[in-house]
Amino acid sequence: MHRRLLLAAGATAVLGAASGAALAQSYPTKPVRLVVPFAPGGTTDIIARVVAEKINGPLGQTMIVENKAGGGGSVGATEIARAAPDGYSLGMATVSTTAANPAINPKLAYNPITDFTPIINVAATPNVIAVHPSFPARDYKGFLAELKKSPGKYSYSSSGTGGIGHLQMELFKNLSGTFVTHIPYRGAGPALNDTVAGQVPIIFDNLPSALPFIQQGRLIAIVIAAPQRLAQLPNVPTFKEVGLEPVNRMAYYGIYGPKGMPRDVVDKVHAAVKKTIDDPSVKKRIEDTGSLIVANRPEEFAAQIAAEFEVYKKVVAAQKLTLE
Incomplete structure (x- = not known):
């Protein structure tokens, strides 16, 4: 009896892993939205649209840019933090939304370190x-x-x-x-x-x-x-x-999703974005703005976000900055 239960539990685990793997393998089966947490016309919007225009080949689906402005970027960031972690709702991660704004506003509805899945830093800009x-x-x-x-x-x-x-x-x-x-x-x-x-x-x-x-x-x-x-x-x-x-600190413009995204989905998005910005025409459009291509790994981007958050917490404390 005990052996049968163990076998059944093992079979369930295998089936669960298999279904998760199948889900990741099929991703994406519909358009992916990319939330820009600022109004059209700014740098975040520019870089998002340059990537989205060319990513359909490497990703296998269209990427649709949506502008969700307000709260110094916190409105759009909060929407991504609360989205389903299935890879169909991604956001543009900036210094403003992941470091500066959280450092000055501890009442934000998200934690920049624990509520997101960093995927790739696309570019750094002066x-x-x-x-x-x-x-x-x-x-x-x-x-x-x-x-x-x-x-x-x-x-x-x-x-x-x-x-x-x-x-x-x-x-x-x-x-x-x-x-x-x-x-x-x-x-x-x-x-x-x-x-x-x-x-x-x-x-x-x-x-x-x-x-x-x-x-x-x-x-x-x-x-x-x-x-x-x-x-x-x-x-x-x-x-x-x-x-x-x-x-003398540069800004960054990366892509992240909600916390808890499957690693296979993260890797697919990372590979698609990396292949897109490796395209000479895309690379030139980004570099012509004065930006530098970064294209780092998810773990590297996560470490970068954490480090920048610490920097701005110290700036806010040292300069006694508040929202008022």
Whole structure:
């Protein structure tokens, strides 16, 4: 009798494993949605759409981009955290949603370390402070002098409260001894539109979304967060060069899903994204924005998210930053 029970239990386990494997092997059998937690037009949206446009071959299904803006990216991130872990609801993971926002807002409905399954970091991108051409300075020295001369006179736009643009600009203000009023938006796209229109004089943004306006002369780049000066902006110094190395942090744009995703499904998505960004045409489109391809493994991306979260928790504590 005991032997029969053991055999039955073993058969059930084998069947369960087999059905799980079959599910993973059949994935995906329908379109996969990719949630962008910001409005259209920003860097997160740009990179998501570049990948989604070409991934149908490697993935075997269409990837549909959905913009879910709000809360500095937390609305879209929360939706992914609560989704079924079947691989059909994925999200764009950014520094804002996985590090900066959780660091400044402990009341978020998700934990960036435990509520997601990191899959792949697609690219790292520089950040930039840029100004409208009407701003009375065209370089960093003049920019800093103007801010110090008129504290509180100017405002800056960002992709949202608690986002990387918000926290990095606040860190810049603290370290440079300046005061600029924060104007948060529901994504980089709307923030850029108002800055280009001259309604806000300064923006802290990721370079890919701001670069076209900089190249057109509709924005003036002042200083960038990057390992070294960029070929696209050879005359623009890095934060490290101007003595503000703590601000010299790049952003990342990866793909993750809800916690508990089957490893086989994670591996399929990872392989499909990796093959897509290895395509020379896709790689060129991403690199032309000033971004650097990363394409790391799930475990490496998870470690990166955890490390960045710790960095921003320390920034928030050291600078006494709050949402108010």
